[in-house]
Amino acid sequence: MAKHDAHVVGIDIGTSKISVIIAKLQPSGELEIIGIGKSDARGMRRGSISNLKEVEGSIKSAVHEAESMSGFSIQSAFVSVGGCYLNSINSRGVIAIESKDKPITHAHVQRVLQSASTITISGDQKIFHTIPQEFIVDDQDGISDPAGMFGQRLETNVHILTASVTSLQNIGTVVHNSGIEVAGFVFNLLADSYSVLTPEETELGVALINIGHGTTGIAIFEKGAICHSHIIPIGGEHFTNDLSVGLKTGTLDAEIIKKKYGCALSSMVGDDEMVEVSTASQKKMVVVPRIRVAEILEPRCEELFQLLYENIRDAKLVKTVNSGLVLTGGGSLLPGVTEVAEKIFDHHTRIGEPMGVSGLTNLIGTPIFSTPVGLVIYGARSIESGRLSAKKGFFSKTFGKLFEYFE
Ligand SMILES: Nc1ncnc2c1ncn2[C@@H]1O[C@H](COP(=O)(O)OP(=O)(O)OP(=O)(O)O)[C@@H](O)[C@H]1O
Numbered sequence: 001m002a003k004h005d006a007h008v009v010g011i012d013i014g015t016s017k018i019s020v021i022i023a024k025l026q027p028s029g030e031l032e033i034i035g036i037g038k039s040d041a042r043g044m045r046r047g048s049i050s051n052l053k054e055v056e057g058s059i060k061s062a063v064h065e066a067e068s069m070s071g072f073s074i075q076s077a078f079v080s081v082g083g084c085y086l087n088s089i090n091s092r093g094v095i096a097i098e099s100k101d102k103p104i105t106h107a108h109v110q111r112v113l114q115s116a117s118t119i120t121i122s123g124d125q126k127i128f129h130t131i132p133q134e135f136i137v138d139d140q141d142g143i144s145d146p147a148g149m150f151g152q153r154l155e156t157n158v159h160i161l162t163a164s165v166t167s168l169q170n171i172g173t174v175v176h177n178s179g180i181e182v183a184g185f186v187f188n189l190l191a192d193s194y195s196v197l198t199p200e201e202t203e204l205g206v207a208l209i210n211i212g213h214g215t216t217g218i219a220i221f222e223k224g225a226i227c228h229s230h231i232i233p234i235g236g237e238h239f240t241n242d243l244s245v246g247l248k249t250g251t252l253d254a255e256i257i258k259k260k261y262g263c264a265l266s267s268m269v270g271d272d273e274m275v276e277v278s279t280a281s282q283k284k285m286v287v288v289p290r291i292r293v294a295e296i297l298e299p300r301c302e303e304l305f306q307l308l309y310e311n312i313r314d315a316k317l318v319k320t321v322n323s324g325l326v327l328t329g330g331g332s333l334l335p336g337v338t339e340v341a342e343k344i345f346d347h348h349t350r351i352g353e354p355m356g357v358s359g360l361t362n363l364i365g366t367p368i369f370s371t372p373v374g375l376v377i378y379g380a381r382s383i384e385s386g387r388l389s390a391k392k393g394f395f396s397k398t399f400g401k402l403f404e405y406f407e
């Protein structure tokens with residue numbers, strides 16, 4: 001528990017928007033949101049930075065808004081990472097414990113995680129998360145924190161995330177040039193898991209899906225830990241583009257129509273519902289049946305969930321998802337998405353909104369803020385575990401006593 005009030009900041013660099021959240025970690029452990037900033041993301045493409053200066057400008061604007069609201073000046077922040085330049089792999093590490101009369105220490109845990117991280121990756125990739133799924137001491141598996149236990153052999157199964165070195169450098173550069181130090185890079189779906197999943201879901205098995213603007217990510221959690229993740233370059237932007245082409249309207253109008261009248265399931269729309277659309281070609285307003293909008297969006301939504309389904313089917317994880325699916329990110333706000341997901345996955349599906357924080361909850365209680373809220377919860381757990389100062393140390397993990405090792 002934090003001895004003094006501490007501030008935790010999360011910066012989510014998304015394809016459509018940059019959001020900044022400032023939270024105060026009370027001595028009681030409560031995390032109170034005191035500042036929120038949001039700006040349209042300029043210079044982003046499918047979760048990656050395409051123009052450093054433009055992204056820097058967007059970050060500065062969101063930072064300014066959050067600082068003005070809270071009266072707090074940001075020094076450092078946890079920053080989301082979530083583009084298609086990410087890769088993930090599961091690995092296993094094992095070490096021998098020298099003396100069976102002495103307990104396993106944090107140094108042993110660090111060594112076994114390092115051993116699990118010794119994998120061959122291409123030169124342009126860098127490991128940025130090594131997340132333990134479980135530890136095994138001699139033949140006892142399912143251990144969340146082996147420190148203090150006795151044994152001769154320590155093993156671990158981990159989920160490793162790698163990112164292209166240049167992408168991480170670009171994110172680090174824009175944040176640094178905005179006058180902020182990076183406290184840690186955090187995989188966006190890992191951040192989401194802190195804000196929208198319940199401990200029961202992560203224990204029983206759940207698929208967390210973030211439908212963003214340029215990307216959609218899926219992560220599977222089981223026994224309290226992440227065991228699979230994948231990102232595909234399809235998001236809300238594609239839904240908007242489909243509408244733009246199908247209705248012959250500009251993308252700005254298509255985006256408005258999607259948010260106002262969009263539906264991913266045509267059977268949910270009445271035949272008599274009509275929508276006013278401004279057409280790019282005829283430069284006038286025309287009235288079209290709302291079912292036409294749904295008929296354009298439905299195949300894209302089905303394609304998206306089919307791709308996600310095939311990904312977890314190929315990873316043999318369909319049966320792991322006992323608690324069903326949790327959808328988050330702005331794309332999950334489209335009516336009908338849960339129904340389409342349930343149809344394709346044949347699993348119960350719910351929308352995940354941020355929880356577990358206080359203050360300004362009326363402003364952040366939407367799936368659009370799952371990632372930045374998750375970032376501050378993640379950061380707060382790191383501070384509470386007292387390991388934040390150790391740049392190469394351990395960070396406490398959400399749902400159990402598992403530790404996370406940072407390269
Ligand atoms: N009410 C709504 N109905 C349908 N779509 C919506 C709604 N509100 C937001 N969206 C869509 O959500 C998307 C933005 O979501 P989000 O803010 O999670 O993305 P991002 O974090 O910027 O992008 P990414 O995670 O892909 O980098 C946009 O495509 C937007 O059109």
Ligand SMILES: [Mg+2]
Nearest residue numbers: 014015212371
């Ligand atoms: Mg996002």
